[in-house]
Amino acid sequence: MKKRMAGIAHTLQSNLYSLVFCWRNAKGLFFANLFDILFGGLFDPVYLLVTAALFHELEIQGAFIDALKVIGIMAAMLAVRIAWSQLYNTVLKPLLSEKLQAKVQKQLFDKSVQMELERYDDPEFYDSFIMAMGNTGSFAMGAMSNLSAVIKFTFTIIAMVGVLSYVDVTAMLIIVASTVLSAVFTSRIRKISFEREQALIPTSKRASYISRVFRLREHAALLRLSGMGKVLTDDYDDNMRQAAEVEKKYGKRKFLWSMLSGLNGDSVYMSVIILVLYRVIVVGSVALSQFVIVVSANWRFREALEEFVGAVSSLPEQSMHMDKVRMFIHYQPATPAGKAVPPQFENFEMRNVSFGYGDGEDVLKDVSFRFQRGEKTALVGENGAGKSTLIKLMLGLYTPRSGAVLYNGVDIREFDPRLYRERFGVVFQDYAVYAQSVYDNVACGAAGEEARLHFAQAIEFADLRSKVEGLAHGADTVLSREFDDEGVNLSGGEQQKVAIARARFKQADIMVMDEPSSALDPLAEARIKGHVFEGDKDQTVFIISHRLSTTRDASRILVLANGRIIESGVHDELMKIDGRYAEAFLAQAKRYKSPAIGTEA
Ligand SMILES: Nc1ncnc2c1ncn2[C@@H]1O[C@H](COP(=O)(O)OP(=O)(O)OP(=O)(O)O)[C@@H](O)[C@H]1O
Ligand SMILES: [Mg+2]
Known part of the structure; x- marks a missing residue:
């Protein structure tokens, strides 16, 4: 129990953190989201009331024009809802959330450079880092959509309870009991899903490694020339067999609970309808207009419940992803970095x-x-x-x-x-060339006349000048054909020369x-x-x-x-x-x- 409470508190905390992050970094998105939540939450209860008003007009056999007015209000409400939901979902949300996600990514890029290199040798830490990098989207938007589901559900359940207790208390009690039951089933299903995800991590990591090997250019030639492709494909098959075992194990359990959960939802829906219909036809205590409202409210309730359950069931996994991102946003090296400025x-x-x-x-x-x-x-x-x-x-x-x-x-x-x-200007043994221009590969973003001069000296130093001059776009040529038809793929030695030029460009104290x-x-x-x-006598070199x-x-x-x-x-x-x-x-x-x-x- 204590553990469960701690788990819930932790989930709430993660979501709150993500919300505050959204508030601090993307106020526009925060407000748009909030508006969407309130609008969505209030819409159903209000629409239900207007529907009730329409049936009331029918019941009292009011003037046709009055009924038309109510229908007019309903049509206007629907039009506003469509307009807002299109504006929000197709324009505002993608645009603003993309921006927020880019902000999170950039913070993680920044942290990754501060991380001690030895962290990359720690598989658990490295996995967390990869996970954080891949989950900035759910970090940025997760808490907002959870909040949205919770608020909409709360509004709907209040409206539902209100309407039903007015029409039929027994029907309301049935629905509340079924909701409690549903929460129990959901927590079971959620637990199984979470365990399944965890159990699948090793196989999915292996599968993604193998698919990466087949995807990346650098492996393409060797895969055509060696038996490595076969080794990896066999490994993939083996891996998939293991994954299938996991799926079977958890699938059976999940199937059982999902069936119970589905039965609970459908049977309650049907039994409420039968009950109220009985009151309309046999007892005569409920008017037909009230029956229509109950059916519609019941339906909306189920939809909101499904959305709510969906949000709740993904909470543990989502908050784990949020935690990873949060952990890296706040990452500090184990020993605090020094502050002194190194002299010459x-x-x-x-x-x-x-x-x-x-x-x-x-x-x-x-x-x-x-x-x-x-x-x-x-x-x-x-x-x-x-x-x-x-x-x-x-x-x-x-x-x-x-x-x-x-x-x-x-x-x-x-x-x-x-x-x-x-x-230091450094050429590493496993030097890399990036899909950027020759100039940026060497100057690493430095601009201005002095940088141009140092660039010229660096490519001369690295025996690269004639090559660069011969390129179609000179120093502006991109060193990859992956994104640019006019880019070039350099030879292995030429790439090494780029790395040498990059080290030289800095004109650092020590090379x-x-x-x-x-x-x-x-x-x-x-x-x-x-x-x-024999070049610069003052240049210190460690080779x-x-x-x-x-x-x-x-x-x-x-x-x-x-x-x-x-x-x-x-x-x-x-x-x-x-x-x-x-x-x-x-x-x-x-x-x-x-x-x-x-x-x-
Ligand atoms: N990240 C790492 N984690 C664990 N062991 C490592 C790591 N990097 C290197 N080693 C080990 O440290 C030893 C020294 O490696 P290092 O790369 O320093 O050798 P080197 O002298 O540069 O060799 P080479 O001439 O092949 O470049 C090797 O036995 C290697 O297996
Ligand atoms: Mg070495």
């Missing part, structure tokens, strides 16, 4: 840093290193050594388990994360590059390498590369193995040590040696 870069240090993902083992173990302004540091190591992880810690995207990450000697957690990250040349041809790689190492010819000119090379820095120094020093670096470098160099010429590429 002087030096960076990791001191005894250890880190692992979630509850997993340490990926980085007691890592310490340091670099100064203008230094070009290279980080090398085998797959899975922890290089990309180290960069994420450097950028404050993850927090170390122990040790400290220091910028100019200050723990980076003290800085405003957004301003701190402004100090961080994670495998920036993995997709580049040797000539492009050499040109960009020249820009990185990861598996191609050791790219990193040999670095002012310091760090070798990472199994999460530890095992060697550190310039190329010649590391070659002299004859350790892991020397071994890897010689292995690569050997492949480039031509026996005929005997020189290294």
Whole structure:
């Protein structure tokens, strides 16, 4: 009982929150909705009264003109209702709710950027986030439509009770008893529906993943060339079989209660009609006009009841969705973000840093290193050594388990994360290109003469200038054909160059590059390498590369193995040590040696 009360209180609270949100962010929608609710709620009782007046005219055999007047009022009422409902449902509501929904979405976009990256590794949290993103509509409009159903139902039931107690008290009592019964059935059905939804989550998630793979362009080629399509289709079948089991289990229970609920509604409707008809024909205590009113009121009551039941039965699920949206609107990172403004870069240090993902083992173990302004540091190591992880810690995207990450000697957690990250221009290993113009892909929204200049420098730096100049719309060409016939799909290497240009565009203090040349041809790689190492002497660079010819000119090379820095120094020093670096470098160099010429590429 206590739990149920708490559940009801929670549902009310969620709905109230959504209402207040609507009031704060879309007053126009709020008022339009309120008007619709009151109008809809009052219409039926008033219309019923006017109908009663019409039959009264008939009963007292009043003047034809008086009856016509009442009919005129009824026609006018219906016309106003049609006009309002069309205006509201086809114009006002879609327009205003779309705007409100966009506002909610934008707040969530904003929050998603503030969320710690490790949150994405927590499946439960990530699911909630996806759910919130997909449910902004029901968050924005849900409480309003619930309120609408409740108010309309309240008005209708008051009118109904009024009319029926005037005509026939027994009929009224039957309807009230049936309403109570209906509430019991509904709560059962609601509970089963909710449990069914929950039980279907794992299979529907899997199904949506598989349908995404078949839908997305990036998988299209491989699906045609490998057996992956078959693996996934089999998985889909298996998944559907599991879903069918769940449907069967809950379907049986739901069928039973729905039957009872339907019988309750229909039999009450019929028994009230029979009862009142009996009073009209046999007893003669009820006039025919009153019978007509009872039938019409009974019918309206059933409609309102159905709407009400619909709203109530979707409440738990809806309030869960509302809660998710609400949770993310109010999301705050676990540790409050720092406020300090990072000064111009002087030096960076990791001191005894250890880190692992979630509850997993340490990926980085007691890592310490340091670099100064203008230094070009290279980080090398085998797959899975922890290089990309180290960069994420450097950028404050993850927090170390122990040790400290220091910028100019200050723990980076003290800085405003957004301003701190402004100090870095980054090319991630899994770089992305967006369906926006080349210019926006590189400049990320910056405009003005200076931005244009930096754009020109950035595409030059990334060996992309001739490509951009050759495009039909130059820098304004959209980098996707998904939305734009005149857009282009760039090659893998060209996309990587866009990512490099984006990192360079910021003219940030520190340039961080994670495998920036993995997709580049040797000539492009050499040109960009020249820009990185021999360009701006003041530019600080931190670069990861598996191609050791790219990193040999670095002012310091760090070798990472199994999460530890095992060697550190310039190329010649590391070659002299004859350790892991020397071994890897010689292995690569050997492949480039031509026996005929005997020189290294
Ligand atoms: N989000 C994550 N959650 C859990 N483990 C992760 C996550 N990202 C990386 N790892 C694990 O951390 C280890 C280091 O990964 P990392 O990406 O840092 O390696 P890397 O040195 O950059 O490798 P590569 O040369 O292949 O790019 C790997 O064993 C990987 O499985
Ligand atoms: Mg990596």
